[in-house]
Amino acid sequence: MKAAIFFGSKSDTGTMKKAADVLREFGIDYSAYVLSAHRTPDLLAQTVKQVENEGCEVIIAGAGLAAHLPGVIASATVLPVIGVPLECLFSDSQGRSSNGLGGMDALLSIVQMPKQIPVACVGINNAANAAYLAAEILAVKYPELKEKLKQFRTRLAHDAAENGGTGVTL
Secondary structure, X not given: OEEEEEEOOHHHHHHHHHHHHHHHHOOOEEEEEEOOOOOOHHHHHHHHXXXXXXXXXXXXXXXXXXXXXXXXXXXXXXXXXXXEEEOOOEEOOOOOEEOOOOOHHHHHHHHOOOOOOOOEEOOOOOHHHHHHHHHHHHHOOOXXXXXXXXXXXXXXXXXXXXXXXXXXXX
């Protein structure tokens, strides 16, 4: 069982680490790469082929702004690709931060892939959900992972039941 995580900028490491944490939690091996669809297209294509040859079965790709990375990866492989739209922060000339479109640009870019080259998409900055989806995809093939996911869901339901239905003081 193996996954790969791609993202276009080192500044996205904190967000994409959440995917790695979930994959580790479920015992899924993974490799991670910081590669740009625009600045390193040849290296990206080579690396996608490399992870395929190494037995990767699902890819998580985080990208902001125009968010081409998930789509470019999807065009180079038939493996399932899960896109994580990332919110990008910019500093202007006076040091003020802005989040541009708040990740909506990346979200719309990923979900609007042309037909026949699909990319799954999770919420903005939700790399953890991308990893949960990757685990569910892999669980189709791996019964032990399917069992881990069932146990995880049972714990979630139990925790929710324990915390629900009781009065809350605000």
